[in-house]
Amino acid sequence: MHLATMGAMLKVCNKLPDDLNDNLRLLKDGRWYEPQMLPRKYAYGEMKQCFANAARLALREPTLTYVEGFAHSGLIPVHHAWTVDLKGRVIDPTWRTRPEDEYAHKVHDMAYLGIEFEIEEAVSYLLQGGSCLFDWRRLSKSLDEKAG
Numbered sequence: 001m002h003l004a005t006m007g008a009m010l011k012v013c014n015k016l017p018d019d020l021n022d023n024l025r026l027l028k029d030g031r032w033y034e035p036q037m038l039p040r041k042y043a044y045g046e047m048k049q050c051f052a053n054a055a056r057l058a059l060r061e062p063t064l065t066y067v068e069g070f071a072h073s074g075l076i077p078v079h080h081a082w083t084v085d086l087k088g089r090v091i092d093p094t095w096r097t098r099p100e101d102e103y104a105h106k107v108h109d110m111a112y113l114g115i116e117f118e119i120e121e122a123v124s125y126l127l128q129g130g131s132c133l134f135d136w137r138r139l140s141k142s143l144d145e146k147a148g
Contacts, residue, residue, distance in 0.1 A: 026115060026133060030069055033082075033090045035110035037097040050094040051126055054081040057093050058119045064091055066122045068133045069114025071095075073105040079133065081122075082112060 038044065045053030051068075058066040064083040071080035073095060082092040090112050096104045117132045125132050 026069055026113065030113050030115050033067065033084055033088060033112040033114060035090050035092075035097075035107050035112060037099075037107055038092060040098075042091060042093060044096065045093040047094065050092075051081040051122075051131060053093040054083050055119065055122050055126055057091065058083050058122070065116045066119050066132075067112075067114040067116050068122070068131055069112065071113075072109075072111040074109035077111075079131070080112075080114075081131070082114070084116065 042057065045056065054066055054068075058064050061083070063086055066081065067084055068079075068081045070077040071082065071092075072078075080094075082090055082094070085091055092112075095110075096102070097107055097110075098104060115133065122132050
């Protein structure tokens with residue numbers, strides 16, 4: 001499944017030093033999710049606000065689960081957040097996937113690799129300016145120390 005995408009995502013995951021590489025958790029515990037067009041019963045959130053969009057949707061819809069990981073839309077893998085339904089299908093309120101959407105992503109070019117998190121945990125990290133998968137403050141402090 002998406003072998004080229006998997007290779008690209010693994011390269012991204014191996015860029016950080018081991019002491020900062022929370023991606024190792026993603027590689028060990030993550031799973032692949034099947035992309036799909038956003039079902040019509042869900043509205044899109046604001047572009048470039050995937051963490052907030054996914055968290056809001058998971059809070060509003062108790063049958064959806066918050067997921068963080070890497071997603072690929074045909075260009076490069078990016079740190080991303082989305083939700084999944086009870087059947088494990090991607091419900092991504094950020095990336096445009098409907099045929100009528102301007103600059104719509106092609107679902108057959110997309111891939112999602114992530115870990116499911118309890119919404120309370122996600123909200124706690126997001127309110128502190130971080131994410132479930134990465135502690136950006138720890139990363140920034142460590143990089144500053146290595147540079148200085």
